Amino acid sequence: MVDIQRYIQEQKALIDEALARYLPAEEHYPPAIFQAMRYSVFAGGKRVRPILALAVAETVGATADDVLPLACALECIHTYSLIHDDLPALDNDDYRRGRLTNHKMFGEANAILAGDGLLTFAFELMGDMRHWKAMPPERVLQVMHEVAYAIGTFGMIGGQVVDLQMERQEVDLPTLQYIHAHKTGALIRASVRSAAILGGGSSAEVEALTHYGTHIGLAFQIMDDILDVRGDEQLMGKALRKDAERQKATYPRLVGLAESEARAQKAVSAGIAALELFGERGAPLRDLAQFIIARDS
């Protein structure tokens, strides 16, 4: 796993540098909102979605640089969803990645507005033709629509709503699968798909990568459930076994730990199988898929 870890570190550095450049500086007026936005964007996230986007762009023959504004927008969207998810009215979390959550640091009102600000900024970033050099505008537009749909009520928000409704309730596997596919899966799938479209992938390539994105999105979420049970609290930087305390439905709870691991492995294998048409070019995405279930945080 040495090479993929180095690959991840390199892509992460590229993304962090670009995020620091794109996001408005904290000196702007009113500073509170820019501080709150940057606080959560630079809170030690793994950058899974933007790393996938860069790797996908390279897989379809574009460069990481070509899709950098998209990659950063995806991370802003992910961060917004975490900030709102952590709010007292939703999951009511005090810590994330070992640091106080946004509303604990900046107050609830600022956290709501910082989330709104990051979501809005993601579209501002994607919609700014100055970032896109020779990228055809219709492709940018298609990707903005793709992303908006994925994070809307038929995607991520739908998953959050059902997740909330199901707290302290008996949840069956189909409902859990709906939550996972929407709350986490939709944005991961859209990260892969939109980078493939922007990168100029053929229909066959976009289709193959859609399968890849769907499968690894699932694997990623099952692993999250597993890590909540057996993970190292220090490494995860948040209170674990919280899902169990809340009697929240998870894969381990519904199908057991061993079966959860088997399903995560199966999803990764299916994701890798979808990469066949890329041959050797598919190596980074293959290794990233493996890494998802090998990770310990």
Place this chain on the structure above:
Amino acid sequence: MVDIQRYIQEQKALIDEALARYLPAEEHYPPAIFQAMRYSVFAGGKRVRPILALAVAETVGATADDVLPLACALECIHTYSLIHDDLPALDNDDYRRGRLTNHKMFGEANAILAGDGLLTFAFELMGDMRHWKAMPPERVLQVMHEVAYAIGTFGMIGGQVVDLQMERQEVDLPTLQYIHAHKTGALIRASVRSAAILGGGSSAEVEALTHYGTHIGLAFQIMDDILDVRGDEQLMGKALRKDAERQKATYPRLVGLAESEARAQKAVSAGIAALELFGERGAPLRDLAQFIIARDS
């Protein structure tokens, strides 16, 4: 004022019909989020921003139909901003337009997500090329960027942040002007500008309409402040004099009622003056500007 009231009613019907068609039906899964979104979108809003957008499109020689998805997106954005603004952590309002606010009806978590859903949906709607017929994609993209910027941290959200910071504080006129220009002004200005761009207005026309939008945005907000003091609670459908109770800065509080009225009138006159190059075609926008300060709710 008979003609302009009829004009407003007709445009409003067009917008309400389009909103009902574009917004996902309440039967979709999970119904709670679609109910919450529709509840606030169809809560009796005046449709100021979309009506302006349609009128601007006609003024630059396009049709209302050409900009209908933009007009509806603007109303979704306005509604999202109201839902989040009413939340307990922000303005903590129980009523709006005579009905319970979104979080009072659906709970805080659903209200936060319904706001997120409407903001996201606005971009989904604008980004969907199926709605745009022959509209050039680069123009749609430009408008999405324009709108995102206007409602972001340098626009509407910036205004909300400063507004919150200034509660129960002595506010000077420049700060109040910042709040008004950003919290309300930016979206009204963007409604006018983006419809002008989409409608194919020339640079001179877009520039003239930018001035128009800036001035009437200001007039609109001063009128809102004035109506809070002297308005009819029944007509406004919300608790009035609330600004005063909260010691919130308003124009009447800072410069007096008579001077506020003079400033609103002056802003309307400046807005109308900016329409000169349109000649007779500018009539609806001229009448809309007049209507802004003649309204009683």
